[in-house]
Amino acid sequence: MAIQYQENGRIFTLHTDHSTYQMKADSYGNLLHLYYGDRTEGSMEYLLTFEDRGFSPNPYEAGDDRTYSLDALPQEYPYQGSGDFRSPAFAVEQAGRSYGLNLRYAGYEICKGKYSLPGLPAMYGEGQEDAESLKIRLTDQVSGLAVTLLYGVFPGYDIITRAVCVENGGNGPAALKRVYSACLDFLHGEYDLIQFYGRHAMERNFQRTALCHGAQVIGSRRGTSSHQYNPFLILAGRETTETSGPCYSMSFVYSGPFKAEAETDQYGQTRMAMGLQDEMFSYELKPGERFFGPEVIMGYSGQGLGALSRSIHKAMRRSLCRGKYKTIPRPVLINNWEATYFDFTGEKILDIARQAKDLGVEMMVLDDGWFGNRDSDFSGLGDWQVNVKKLGGSLVSLVSRINGLGMKFGIWVEPEMVSEDSCLYREHPDWAFAVPGRKPVRGRSQLVLDFSRKEVADYIFDSICQVLDSAHIEYLKWDMNRSIADVYSAAGKTAGGDSPGSVLYRYMLGLYDFLERLTKRYPDLLIEGCSGGGGRFDAGMLYYTPQIWCSDNTDAVDRIRIQYGTSFGYPISAVGSHVSAVPNHQTGRITPMKTRGVVAMAGSFGYELNLNAISNEDKKCVREQIDAYHKYWHLIHDGAYYRLTNPFEDREAAAWLFVSEDKGEALLNAVILKTHGNPLSLYVRLEGLEPEAMYRDEDTGAVYPGAGLMSAGMPIPSMKGEYQAWQVHLRRI
Numbered sequence: 122m123a124i125q126y127q128e129n130g131r132i133f134t135l136h137t138d139h140s141t142y143q144m145k146a147d148s149y150g151n152l153l154h155l156y157y158g159d160r161t162e163g164s165m166e167y168l169l170t171f172e173d174r175g176f177s178p179n180p181y182e183a184g185d186d187r188t189y190s191l192d193a194l195p196q197e198y199p200y201q202g203s204g205d206f207r208s209p210a211f212a213v214e215q216a217g218r219s220y221g222l223n224l225r226y227a228g229y230e231i232c233k234g235k236y237s238l239p240g241l242p243a244m245y246g247e248g249q250e251d252a253e254s255l256k257i258r259l260t261d262q263v264s265g266l267a268v269t270l271l272y273g274v275f276p277g278y279d280i281i282t283r284a285v286c287v288e289n290g291g292n293g294p295a296a297l298k299r300v301y302s303a304c305l306d307f308l309h310g311e312y313d314l315i316q317f318y319g320r321h322a323m324e325r326n327f328q329r330t331a332l333c334h335g336a337q338v339i340g341s342r343r344g345t346s347s348h349q350y351n352p353f354l355i356l357a358g359r360e361t362t363e364t365s366g367p368c369y370s371m372s373f374v375y376s377g378p379f380k381a382e383a384e385t386d387q388y389g390q391t392r393m394a395m396g397l398q399d400e401m402f403s404y405e406l407k408p409g410e411r412f413f414g415p416e417v418i419m420g421y422s423g424q425g426l427g428a429l430s431r432s433i434h435k436a437m438r439r440s441l442c443r444g445k446y447k448t449i450p451r452p453v454l455i456n457n458w459e460a461t462y463f464d465f466t467g468e469k470i471l472d473i474a475r476q477a478k479d480l481g482v483e484m485m486v487l488d489d490g491w492f493g494n495r496d497s498d499f500s501g502l503g504d505w506q507v508n509v510k511k512l513g514g515s516l517v518s519l520v521s522r523i524n525g526l527g528m529k530f531g532i533w534v535e536p537e538m539v540s541e542d543s544c545l546y547r548e549h550p551d552w553a554f555a556v557p558g559r560k561p562v563r564g565r566s567q568l569v570l571d572f573s574r575k576e577v578a579d580y581i582f583d584s585i586c587q588v589l590d591s592a593h594i595e596y597l598k599w600d601m602n603r604s605i606a607d608v609y610s611a612a613g614k615t616a617g618g619d620s621p622g623s624v625l626y627r628y629m630l631g632l633y634d635f636l637e638r639l640t641k642r643y644p645d646l647l648i649e650g651c652s653g654g655g656g657r658f659d660a661g662m663l664y665y666t667p668q669i670w671c672s673d674n675t676d677a678v679d680r681i682r683i684q685y686g687t688s689f690g691y692p693i694s695a696v697g698s699h700v701s702a703v704p705n706h707q708t709g710r711i712t713p714m715k716t717r718g719v720v721a722m723a724g725s726f727g728y729e730l731n732l733n734a735i736s737n738e739d740k741k742c743v744r745e746q747i748d749a750y751h752k753y754w755h756l757i758h759d760g761a762y763y764r765l766t767n768p769f770e771d772r773e774a775a776a777w778l779f780v781s782e783d784k785g786e787a788l789l790n791a792v793i794l795k796t797h798g799n800p801l802s803l804y805v806r807l808e809g810l811e812p813e814a815m816y817r818d819e820d821t822g823a824v825y826p827g828a829g830l831m832s833a834g835m836p837i838p839s840m841k842g843e844y845q846a847w848q849v850h851l852r853r854i
Contacts, residue, residue: 123253123274124231132164133229133255135272137279140421142272144197149182149189150225152197152259152270154306158367159423168308169194174388178204193388195306198259198270198285200224201299207386208336210301210394211285214403215264216293224259224268231255235273236284240630242374242664243416244273244282244440251275251440265291278436279421282374285414289406296620297404301380301396303371303417305356308390314383315355315426317686321348322674322707324655325686327769331359332385340380340398344569344605344625345652346659352379353659353690355426356393363427363764364808370429371395372690374441375415376661377629378402401608403622418660426689427808431761434692438758441660442667442695444640446647450754451668451725452483452529453747454596459675459701460731463490463497467512467519476732478526480740481747484596484727485523486531491516492588493543498602499566502538503545505584507591520592531596531647532588536581537632538567538602551611552577564603572631573624574612582635589643599636599666601652629661636665649697649725658687668697668725675701675729676708677720678844681775681792682768684723693779694758698724700746702731714739716846718746719790722757723777726750753850756781756788763808768794773803774837780809787816789835789849796843804834816851824854 125134132155135142143155143165156165177192180203191205199205201212202222214220235245235252246252255272267290273282283303289295312332316339317325330337339354341347352373358366371393373379378398385391395417406412418436422429438447455477457470474485492508495501507516520530539546539553546553546568553568555561561568572578588594610624640648650657650666654673662669672683680698687696700717704710714735721727732743750757756779765776776791791805810816810827817824825835830851837847 123276124255135274137276139279146226152226154195154197207392208384210304212299214296223261227258227260229257236271238413241415242661279432280436281419282416284416287412289408289410295406299399300414301394302414304394306392311359313357317351319348321653324348324672325351327686334385336382336384338382341378342400345657346376348656354381362425364425366425367423368426368429370420372418372660374660376657376659403620405620430689438692438694442663445645446667454484454486454727455482456486456488456729458488459706459729474523478528480743484529488533500540500542502540502567503543517592529595532594533598535600537570539570540567554607556607556609562606569605571610573610573627578631578635596647598649668695670697674707676705676710677712677717680720685768693762696724699727699729701729712844714742716844719846719848753788761809765805776805784811785853787851791837791847793845803837806834807831815854817854819850
């Protein structure tokens with residue numbers, strides 16, 4: 122059993138293959154956290170210490186025992202009003218206008234299989250043997266409020282998930298003010314916080330800072346998970362590296378506003394927590410109603426950051442992503458955006474497709490500008506009717522001609538947005554978020570549709586389905602190109618709540634419902650998520666879209682950093698990555714075609730340029746890249762990923778490695794980042810190989826010992842010119 126309960130002591134133990142998580146319902150009914158770390162047996166209750174600590178108050182039930190204080194004890198789900206003055210995971214305003222709460226243990230349930238969350242994405246088990254679930258119920262006797270803590274255990278992944286359900290069993294309404302889904306308390310230790318900050322076109326930069334007294338907080342107020350802070354973070358021991366040391370991760374399975382924090386308190390204890398953003402959040406829970414907090418995926422490794430990432434990659438790839446393309450090769454595509462922007466016709470798209478097909482590309486994707494009055498980003502959003510005049514005919518005619526070339530066809534949409542210059546907005550201006558009496562804040566010259574209202578989402582759903590039903594469309598790029606500023610639903614109470622603080626949460630439920638209906642209606646449709654690139658690159662979207670456009674920045678050198686940061690919390694199979702033109706449209710940098718291909722190959726792989734406009738030498742390179750991608754697909758998407766260098770440090774080269782599960786194959790990739798006269802010899806140490814085995818370079822025939830490659834490394838050949846790339850396929854002899 123992965124989940125065990127010991128009646129003597131009321132101790133709950135959750136085991137994965139290499140980790141143990143333990144908690145205890147104590148004699149007062151408080152749920153205390155005992156341990157999370159390397160797998161162990163027996164009770165860890167001995168770690169608790171009790172002291173009379175000044176200004177740390179004591180529960181009434183403790184009587185004269187001043188050594189018992191929730192302000193100093195590690196808790197499983199800390200709440201406001203308990204006498205714990207650290208950051209709470211849960212806060213509620215009761216009907217009597219009080220913040221008083223007293224959650225006590227009221228029972229548990231252990232069951233085979235993974236729990237699910239109504240209306241929300243979550244990890245799943247393929248069979249009952251893959252996962253077990255634990256539900257612990259806490260109740261407040263005075264108000265009738267009940268909180269059920271949900272735990273999912275995936276032993277083979279070394280992953281534990283957490284979520285929360287709040288139920289109002291009282292007679293009056295309760296306003297939820299903060300709902301975090303997971304909290305971890307550490308009794309001692311010095312830690313670093315690793316988080317991934319950024320901006321549009323430069324997402325998920327790696328940042329590691331030492332925790333000190335006080336709280337480090339990240340989050341998003343933008344209505345999405347955002348480019349600025351990713352809803353994934355790691356708490357690592359000060360000495361933890363890629364290959365050794367303890368580290369803990371939290372990933373929010375949610376695509377809206379979030380908050381995550383790590384705090385070292387007055388006693389040197391550390392608290393790590395993650396959940397819904399509490400700014401602009403106030404959810405009125407009426408008697409008899411339930412509220413579900415989104416899931417948090419937690420991981421632990423005692424063997425360094427690399428092992429932690431590989432566990433997360435496998436778990437998300439196999440038990441979070443869904444659909445036809447979860448485990449099979451995805452088509453190599455070409456997107457016309459950077460080739461044409463809005464300036465295209467059907468014939469121009471067909472011309473791009475012909476050349477792409479000749480070079481081995483398998484899918485043509487038509488980006489923004491194919492619908493309504495859409496020749497710029499100032500108009501047309503919301504009018505999802507084909508612009509027949511621009512295409513020179515119907516969409517089905519264009520798709521049929523592209524299919525006739527032997528290529529698949531895909532299309533771009535931005536369903537959550539509306540242009541003021543559109544038929545939809547002129548007919549339904551109240552469908553867009555705007556505060557009454559105030560002019561709305563624009564973003565990319567567009568407004569946000571109120572998906573908290575079912576009639577709005579249903580209208581757009583029907584419009585998009587009409588397009589998908591009209592032609593043989595096998596891929597959808599789902600974009601979202603602005604943050605949400607004007608949080609107000611014109612529907613008022615009919616949107617489902619009395620408080621504007623519920624609107625963004627209900628917006629996400631509306632979006633997820635839309636996506637769930639879409640995936641069920643079109644089970645063979647490959648959907649790629651996008652929000653100005655990586656502005657909504659999160660575990661929540663991966664449940665519906667197994668790949669996400671990693672960044673609007675397609676520059677190969679910048680992408681090395683962006684994809685490095687992304688790799689800590691997300692599988693390589695989720696990374697949308699393309700080869701684009703040079704000089705690059707975002708940076709003006711010129712990099713070799715080979716280098717652009719090697720970098721893009723650490724992802725879903727495709728092209729974002731006019732292949733008619735490149736040299737014959739580069740065309741030859743494109744053919745070779747596509748052949749290589751097909752050859753190495755199983756390694757790239759199913760293999761173990763190793764970060765061999767950190768491009769955020771002062772490095773001469775960036776290197777990464779894919780290794781097959783049986784260690785029989787490896788694909789080494791390297792890019793030179795700095796070029797000098799009379800250069801030094803550069804070496805890169807490999808990881809994950811079989812030490813006793815010998816490996817042959819499939820191109821040169823050279824043979825290397827596995828132990829030697831991991832201990833001493835391999836020299837990177839000297840190459841003339843800037844940003845040269847090197848790729849080596851090794852096979853065990």
